[in-house]
Each structure stands twice: as C-alpha cells, then as structure tokens.
Amino acid sequence: MNNRNIVFETQINSLEFLYRGKVRDIYKIDDERLLVVQTDRLSAFDVVLPDPIPGKGCLLTELSVFWFQKLSHLIPNHWLDHSPKEFLTDGEFEQVDGRAMVVRRLKPLPVEAIVRGYLAGSGWKEYRNTGSICGIVLPPNLQQAQQLPQTIFTPSTKADLGDHDENIAFESVVKKIGQNYASRIREVSCKLYEEAATYALERGIIIADTKFEFGTDSDGELYLIDEALTSDSSRFWPQDKYAIGASPPSFDKQFVRDWLESTGWDKQSPPPCLPDDIAQKTSDKYKEALMLLTQ
Numbered sequence: 001m002n003n004r005n006i007v008f009e010t011q012i013n014s015l016e017f018l019y020r021g022k023v024r025d026i027y028k029i030d031d032e033r034l035l036v037v038q039t040d041r042l043s044a045f046d047v048v049l050p051d052p053i054p055g056k057g058c059l060l061t062e063l064s065v066f067w068f069q070k071l072s073h074l075i076p077n078h079w080l081d082h083s084p085k086e087f088l089t090d091g092e093f094e095q096v097d098g099r100a101m102v103v104r105r106l107k108p109l110p111v112e113a114i115v116r117g118y119l120a121g122s123g124w125k126e127y128r129n130t131g132s133i134c135g136i137v138l139p140p141n142l143q144q145a146q147q148l149p150q151t152i153f154t155p156s157t158k159a160d161l162g163d164h165d166e167n168i169a170f171e172s173v174v175k176k177i178g179q180n181y182a183s184r185i186r187e188v189s190c191k192l193y194e195e196a197a198t199y200a201l202e203r204g205i206i207i208a209d210t211k212f213e214f215g216t217d218s219d220g221e222l223y224l225i226d227e228a229l230t231s232d233s234s235r236f237w238p239q240d241k242y243a244i245g246a247s248p249p250s251f252d253k254q255f256v257r258d259w260l261e262s263t264g265w266d267k268q269s270p271p272p273c274l275p276d277d278i279a280q281k282t283s284d285k286y287k288e289a290l291m292l293l294t295q
C-alpha cells in the first residue's frame with residue numbers, strides 16, 4: 001500500500017466526473033476507459049457511514065487486482081494494467097495513487113451475482129424462514145455458518161441509492177438479462193468462487209460467500225467488473241475460529257455491522273459516527289485478510 005492518505009471523496013478536475021457510488025468515484029478517461037477510484041468510504045446495510053476506514057480503498061484495490069490477475073483464465077475482466085498517472089496532474093495522482101484502476105468501460109448487467117458456500121447473512125435468514133434461498137431448496141436442519149452441500153448462486157437486484165438489494169430467483173435474472181447471460185454468469189460465478197475459496201482455505205481463510213458484478217462490451221462479450229473477492233464484497237472467516245452454529249468472527253465489515261447493531265441504530269436515520277478504534281480495527285482486519293491472501 002503506497003498511499004497513506006485518507007480519501008473520503010476525490011477531487012479530480014483533469015477528467016470528467018461520472019458517478020459517485022457508495023465506495024467508488026468514477027471518472028471518464030475516454031469512450032473506452034474509466035478511472036475507478038476506491039475511496040475509504042464504507043457502506044453497511046446499504047448506507048454510507050460518515051467516517052472513512054483509513055486506507056481501505058488501497059487495500060481493496062490491491063486485493064481486487066490480485067484476484068483479477070489470478071482468475072483471468074476463467075473470464076476476462078475490466079482491469080487494464082495501465083498507470084493512471086498519464087491522465088492526472090501530479091497532485092491528483094498523489095491523491096489516488098494505490099487506489100485507482102484504469103478499467104474498460106462496460107455496460108453493467110443489472111444483477112448482483114452472489115455465490116454462497118456457507119450459510120450466513122441474508123442467506124441464513126431466508127433459509128431459516130423458508131428452507132430455501134432464492135428458490136433453491138436446501139436440505140433441512142442446516143445450522144448457521146454450516147458449509148452447503150454445493151456452491152449456490154443466489155442473485156440479487158442492484159438497488160438504487162437508498163434502497164436495499166433483494167434476493168431474487170434465477171428465473172428473474174433470466175427475465176432481466178436473458179437466458180444466455182444468466183446461465184453464463186451463474187456458471188462462471190461458481191467457478192470463480194470455488195477456485196478462490198480453495199486457494200484462500202490453504203491460507204487459513206474461509207470465503208463464506210461473495211458478490212460479483214459483470215458487464216458487457218459493444219460486441220456482447222462478458223467481463224468481470226467492479227471489485228473482486230474483497231472484504232467489502234465477501235465474508236472472510238478465519239478458519240481457526242470457525243465453528244458451526246454461530247456467526248464466526250470475520251475479516252470483513254461484519255465487525256462494523258455488529259458494532260452498528262450494538263448502538264441501537266434504526267438503519268434509517270443518519271448512521272452514528274464510528275469511534276476511531278472501530279474504524280482502525282476494521283482497517284486492520286482488511287489488511288490482515290490482504291496479507292494472508294497475497295503473501
């Protein structure tokens with residue numbers, strides 16, 4: 001990580017500003033390329049918290065690029081191995097150094113491609129209520145955090161700002177993006193997850209679930225976009241603390257979610273400020289995951 005600045009919002013005037021997501025600021029380089037900057041913003045329960053997690057954007061960038069390189073034999077991805085330096089002033093480059101990616105500009109498919117190998121989070125909730133997730137019927141009597149008999153694809157909608165993503169059945173994905181893309185993103189998401197999960201387990205990390213996004217180019221070619229297999233988009237559990245029947249400690253934002261829940265915040269009104277030690281501990285956890293996975 002070569003950038004020690006905290007970046008909550010970027011200020012870049014050399015490029016056209018396109019979009020501020022919950023975590024990423026996006027600028028146009030030209031018709032084919034974007035500059036995606038991972039800021040230190042953290043969203044939990046689909047709301048952006050008022051305080052940054054120091055260095056998180058750099059940690060996410062490094063981990064995503066690691067996976068983009070490692071998994072590129074399974075599907076092409078949007079990452080272009082170009083330095084953003086030539087498009088920015090020195091000051092702007094310093095601001096985003098280590099947290100910016102030059103990527104192919106693609107058309108995002110309006111689906112969050114979630115894959116699960118273990119029962120946790122909204123998947124666990126849905127299973128407890130219905131015995132299934134996204135219409136996939138699972139064996140009875142599974143426990144919280146239990147490994148599933150096989151990887152399952154449990155897509156959700158990409159909600160607009162302020163809305164919550166909703167789990168949807170595979171048929172709804174087919175309706176949104178067509179049978180061909182739906183089948184292909186299901187297949188490749190499971191493959192990406194399984195290869196990454198096997199690798200991570202050798203390094204003591206269980207990837208319980210993760211979310212991918214895909215986009216298409218003007219020829220209809222499919223690409224992996226956004227971020228890949230980070231602590232923001234996945235549940236990472238330390239294998240040595242894993243036990244069935246309880247929510248394991250984690251290297252991801254579950255830590256912040258748990259703290260938020262403990263404050264009694266109603267998840268509607270503006271979220272509370274994060275105490276410094278919670279923000280720093282979250283940053284440390286993200287860093288530990290990056291180190292374990294990449295060194």
Ligand SMILES: Nc1ncnc2c1ncn2[C@@H]1O[C@H](COP(=O)(O)OP(=O)(O)OP(=O)(O)O)[C@@H](O)[C@H]1O
Pocket residue numbers: 020021022023024025026034036078103104105106107108158159160161213215225226227
């Ligand atoms: N290569 C790409 N081409 C076009 N759009 C991309 C690309 N990679 C990522 N995106 C889009 O950029 C945005 C990333 O920003 P961020 O993750 O902060 O947004 P978000 O709050 O999750 O918003 P959204 O709900 O729109 O995804 C996402 O909308 C994502 O789909």
Ligand SMILES: [Mg+2]
Pocket residue numbers: 021023226
């Ligand atoms: Mg996003």
